[in-house]
Amino acid sequence: MSIVHTKIPEVIQLEPQVFEDDRGFFFEAYNHQKFAQETGIVANFVQDNHSYSKQNVLRGLHYQIQQPQGKLVRAIVGTIFDVAVDIRKSSTTFGTWVGHELSAKNKRLLWIPPGFAHGFLVLSEIAEVLYKTTDYYAPQGDRTILWNDPDLAIDWPLSTPPILSAKDQAGKPLRTAEVFD
Numbered sequence: 173m174s175i176v177h178t179k180i181p182e183v184i185q186l187e188p189q190v191f192e193d194d195r196g197f198f199f200e201a202y203n204h205q206k207f208a209q210e211t212g213i214v215a216n217f218v219q220d221n222h223s224y225s226k227q228n229v230l231r232g233l234h235y236q237i238q239q240p241q242g243k244l245v246r247a248i249v250g251t252i253f254d255v256a257v258d259i260r261k262s263s264t265t266f267g268t269w270v271g272h273e274l275s276a277k278n279k280r281l282l283w284i285p286p287g288f289a290h291g292f293l294v295l296s297e298i299a300e301v302l303y304k305t306t307d308y309y310a311p312q313g314d315r316t317i318l319w320n321d322p323d324l325a326i327d328w329p330l331s332t333p334p335i336l337s338a339k340d341q342a343g344k345p346l347r348t349a350e351v352f353d
């Protein structure tokens with residue numbers, strides 16, 4: 173596994189070592205020791221999530237104000253544009269976003285630490301996304317930042333308006349949202 177830094181130092185792309193032969197391929201999607209060696213992060217993942225979405229679905233931007241979650245995200249079917257937003261008000265990159273394509277083809281993973289909002293847009297006909305989290309789901313702490321907050325100006329690769337849940341349509345702009353210290 174190798175790492176690819178993003179413009180936010182704490183958000184890290186991971187490229188697994190893929191072993192291909194005439195049967196197909198194999199790769200370690202997560203190895204606790206190698207993850208720690210490569211990133212310097214000792215993550216204790218407690219939950220695996222799996223979502224299936226149709227093209228143009230946008231899920232996000234989500235975070236938990238209580239029990240904030242670190243996330244290790246990958247697409248196992250299709251392609252997504254995966255976005256992380258720094259919502260730690262003491263951070264020098266507060267309000268900064270990064271977006272990277274994750275796909276079944278590139279097999280890349282994105283590590284998003286606690287203190288960030290996360291969302292993705294489905295670029296392919298369908299996408300299945302798996303992600304590990306470092307804390308459990310805490311619905312009472314679930315918060316949404318508006319996907320098209322003009323202050324964030326996230327450059328979503330959209331050609332038509334996205335498909336959003338009611339919750340995501342009602343997301344808050346960052347300037348009024350609960351954020352981290």
Ligand SMILES: Cc1cn([C@H]2C[C@H](O)[C@@H](COP(=O)(O)OP(=O)(O)O[C@H]3O[C@H](C)C(=O)[C@H](O)[C@H]3O)O2)c(=O)[nH]c1=O
Nearest residue numbers: 221223231232234235243290291292308309310337339
């Ligand atoms: C997140 C979650 C949801 N649920 C239940 C609650 C709802 O009845 C149903 C769908 O939840 P929601 O609409 O919040 O799912 P997403 O829009 O995919 O939310 C996720 O999308 C973005 C991209 C994230 O990073 C978060 O992990 C998460 O907020 O699953 C659970 O039972 N456990 C969970 O951990």
